[in-house]
Structures are given as structure tokens and as C-alpha cells.
């Protein structure tokens with residue numbers, strides 16, 4: 167599983183390495199610069215064949231120091247290099263200063279005004295990295311001039327560590343920085359481990375492609391509380407040959423009223439395809455006929471209200487519940503959610519099941535438990551956790567926000583998006599990133615979230631722990647969308663799952 171770290175964790179690892187005496191800051195800077203140049207030549211092999219013209223933009227910290235190393239190395243490869251500096255050379259930190267002075271023996275350093283990108287094939291953004299702490303001002307002209315040129319294909323823009331302006335932690339533009347005042351890269355080269363900001367929010371769009379270079383810090387551990395990229399538990403997804411349907415659990419999905427059953431039917435189909443042994447849809451009596459016309463392998467049960475549900479749940483073989491998709495803002499919705507949660511089975515609370523508590527989130531938190539998974543989209547999240555949503559708008563990372571929400575809810579929380587974040591009340595967290603080579607833009611389609619709720623419910627029925635169910639389901643969901651490709655609608659997601667599973671089980 168790929169670990170992601172924050173800027174502070176990276177600084178901690180760097181400090182541990184330097185204080186241990188195995189490496190100096192200057193050596194790390196040299197390795198970082200070498201890594202960037204290697205990644206550039208790997209990305210554009212033609213650049214290694216013949217030197218061109220490069221502009222290297224250096225900032226006032228160690229990101230700028232990496233830039234001076236890169237300028238020197240490109241020059242060694244025969245490139246004509248123009249170097250611009252933002253700030254006062256006298257105030258550069260020691261390692262950056264050493265590399266600045268070394269560069270000065272080869273060429274000039276211009277103040278960062280409006281560098282001329284006209285004839286450049288390559289621009290290196292070494293302005294700000296993990297040390298950007300406040301709103302970036304004064305880069306507008308440079309950033310806009312660069313965007314105008316690179317939109318036409320040249321120059322290629324390479325960001326060192328992170329595109330300048332972006333927070334390495336949150337993936338958002340720092341402070342109130344305008345997106346036009348920031349650098350957008352074709353390639354971002356970071357070091358040791360990807361940072362959370364490379365995968366969250368605006369990170370993937372700003373980074374272009376992402377490459378992580380090894381700078382020899384593997385002996386210095388990633389902290390225990392590190393976030394990881396979500397992945398499926400492939401082994402657990404297999405079905406044992408000697409099992410029968412009840413060994414794979416019985417999932418129960420609550421359904422809306424007449425004409426509102428589509429969402430729950432999608433969830434039920436998802437739960438069945440992901441391998442729950444049995445799936446039952448519970449709907450109001452008036453909707454039985456409608457649902458019976460549409461379902462075969464999914465069974466049907468009448469559920470008039472919370473009391474009716476409690477009676478059905480006397481069957482202890484029903485071991486996973488899904489409540490919310492298509493339930494509507496009926497007065498009974500809260501009662502149904504409470505009945506589900508008071509049964510103390512593994513449960514997914516989604517969509518209207520969450521929104522029903524917008525005016526009284528504490529009533530929901532009171533009955534939630536550790537076997538639950540909440541699956542809000544951003545709007546539903548803001549209704550349940552308005553203060554945390556405000557922190558998020560103010561620049562808090564999505565990981566921290568979801569961790570805080572999970573701790574408050576006492577349940578696993580999965581906050582949807584291209585950068586889905588899943589966290590446990592204890593603070594474990596992962597990002598299921600539909601980004602870079604895993605982008606899944608066709609998932610932005612009505613009903614996709616209902617299928618995800620069904621996938622999670624199905625895995626809960628199969629005995630997956632809530633965090634593991636959420637993580638595996640979210641990963642499979644994106645992989646289904648990518649496998650199907652363009653033209654995807656949510657009905658396709660459960661149908662493409664068999665081919666995804668076949669591929670996983672090779």
C-alpha cells in the first residue's frame with residue numbers, strides 16, 4: 167500500500183536522516199536535483215538527446231536550492247539555462263545558498279521579473295515547495311505568461327516537489343491564492359513519498375503527471391499515522407469453495423416509496439454482484455409491485471415503518487444493512503435509520519439517511535456505532551458536520567476533516583469525490599484517488615454513489631470490517647468505471663464488476 171505523508175512528516179524524516187549523520191542536507195538537495203533531471207529525461211527522452219533552452223525559477227528556500235542544482239545539471243547536459251530568483255540571495259538558507267553560489271560560477275541569476283519563455287523548451291518551477299505557508303502574491307504575471315505559452319505545448323513545465331502555490335498537505339491553493347497566480351505543471355517530481363496534497367483537491371490537476379524520486383531516505387520510517395492510497399483486499403474478495411450462500415451474509419437494503427426505488431435497487435444490485443450471499447430489498451407495501459417487476463435474484467420484503475423493520479431484523483442472519491438511497495425526506499426516514507442503527511448490525515448510512523438528520527445531527531451520532539459506514543458527498547457532509555465543512559473551506563485538509571468527522575460520529579466516514587477520503591474514529595485514513603492514471607471522470611453520473619453504498623453493504627455482509635469494506639468497495643468502484651470507460655451509467659457499474667474481479671484474481 168502506498169504511503170502518503172505531509173510536509174511536516176517529510177521534514178521530520180529529513181531531520182532524522184540528517185541528525186543520524188548518514189546524509190547531509192546538501193547531499194539530499196543534490197539527490198533531489200538529480201532525481202528531477204532523471205525524471206525529466208524519462209518523461210521526454212528527446213530532451214536527453216539534444217540540449218535545449220531551459221528557464222529555472224528559483225524561490226527563497228530549499229525548493230529554490232533544488233532549482234540551482236537542476237540548473238547546473240541541465241547545463242552539464244548541454245542545455246542553455248536561464249536562472250531567475252525570487253527574493254534576496256543573501257537570505258537563502260545555507261544549502262540553497264551553497265548551490266546558488268555554485269551556479270553563479272557558471273551563469274547569471276536574474277531577479278524574477280518576467281522571464282522570457284519564448285524560446286524555452288523547459289521551465290522548472292523551483293519557487294516554493296513544502297515551505298509555502300501563506301498566500302502567494304506577485305507571481306501572477308509569471309504564472310499567466312507561462313500558462314499562455316505552455317497551453318500551446320511548449321515549454322514543458324516541471325514542478326519541483328509541488329507546483330508553486332499549492333499546499334503539499336491539502337492540495338488546495340494556499341490562503342486565498344488565485345489559481346491563475348499559481349504554476350500548473352506538466353510533470354511534478356517529488357521526493358521519498360508522495361504528499362497528501364498530490365492526491366487531494368486541486369493537486370492532480372496542478373501536478374500534471376506525478377513522479378516520486380527515491381532520495382535514499384527509506385531507512386527513516388514513514389510515521390505510523392501516515393495516510394495511504396486505498397487498495398482492495400484481493401485475497402478476502404475470493405469466495406471459498408466449501409461455503410454456501412449464508413456463509414456470505416444477507417444484505418438488506420431499504421427502499422424509497424413508489425417511483426423512488428431506483429437508487430436502492432442499484433445499491434441492492436451492487437451488494438449482490440460484490441458477493442453478498444443473499445440480498446433483500448425492503449420497501450413500503452405500495453411499492454412491492456413496482457419492485458417485483460424489476461427484480462429477480464434480489465428478494466423483496468415489505469417494510470411499512472421502523473417497527474416493521476425491527477420485526478424483520480429478528481432474523482439474525484441479516485447481517486448488513488443499507489439505509490438512505492432514495493429514501494426521501496419522508497417523515498419515517500429518521501425512524502427507519504434509527505431502527506437500522508439500533509439493530510447494531512454492520513450498516514451503511516447514505517444519502518437521505520444522512521440528510522434526514524441535517525437539523526439534528528446529534529440524534530444520528532447518538533445511535534451510530536463502530537460497525538457503521540457513513541458515505542456522504544460534500545453536500546451531505548456539510549449538513550451533518552457544518553463546522554468541519556467550514557474548516558475544510560478554510561484550508562484544512564480533507565484527510566483531517568474526515569478524521570475529525572469519523573471521531574465525532576464514532577463510525578467510519580467515507581467522503582466522496584474524485585479524492586474520496588475514508589477514515590476511522592481512531593484516525594486511520596486512506597485516499598481513494600481517481601486521479602492521474604486512475605482518473606474516472608465518467609463516475610460523475612447519477613446513481614454512482616448508490617452503487618458504492620451497495621458495494622460496501624455487500625462486503626459488510628461478507629464479513630469485511632467497515633474500514634476495509636469501504637476501502638475495497640471504493641477502489642473497485644473506480645476500477646469498474648475505468649474498465650467500462652466512456653459512456654458509463656451507474657447501472658453498468660455492478661455489471662462490469664465480474665470482469666474487474668476476474669482480472670484481480672488473475
Ligand SMILES: NC(=O)C1=CN([C@@H]2O[C@H](COP(=O)(O)OP(=O)(O)OC[C@H]3O[C@@H](n4cnc5c(N)ncnc54)[C@H](OP(=O)(O)O)[C@@H]3O)[C@@H](O)[C@H]2O)[C@@H](O)CC1
Nearest residue numbers: 180195198227228229294295296297298299300301302327
Ligand atoms: N524535506 C526534505 O527532505 C527535502 C527537501 N527538499 C526541498 O526543500 C523544499 C522545502 O524547503 P523549505 O522548507 O525551505 O521551503 P520552500 O518551499 O523552499 O519555501 C520556503 C521559503 O518560502 C518563503 N515563503 C513561504 N511562503 C511565502 C509566500 N507566500 N510568499 C513569499 N515567500 C514565502 C519562506 O519565507 P518565510 O516564511 O520564512 O518568511 C521561505 O523562505 C522541498 O519542497 C524540497 O524541494 C529537497 O532539497 C531534499 C529533501
Ligand SMILES: Nc1ncnc2c1ncn2[C@@H]1O[C@H](COP(=O)(O)OP(=O)(O)O)[C@@H](O)[C@H]1O
Nearest residue numbers: 543582583584600606609610612613614615616
Ligand atoms: N470526477 C469524478 N471522478 C471520480 N469519481 C467521481 C467523480 N465525481 C463523482 N465521483 C464518484 O461518484 C460517486 C457519486 O456519488 P453521489 O454524489 O452520492 O451521487 P448519487 O447520489 O447520484 O449516487 C461517488 O462515489 C464519487 O466519489
Ligand SMILES: [K+]
Nearest residue numbers: 291294326328
Ligand atoms: K515548486
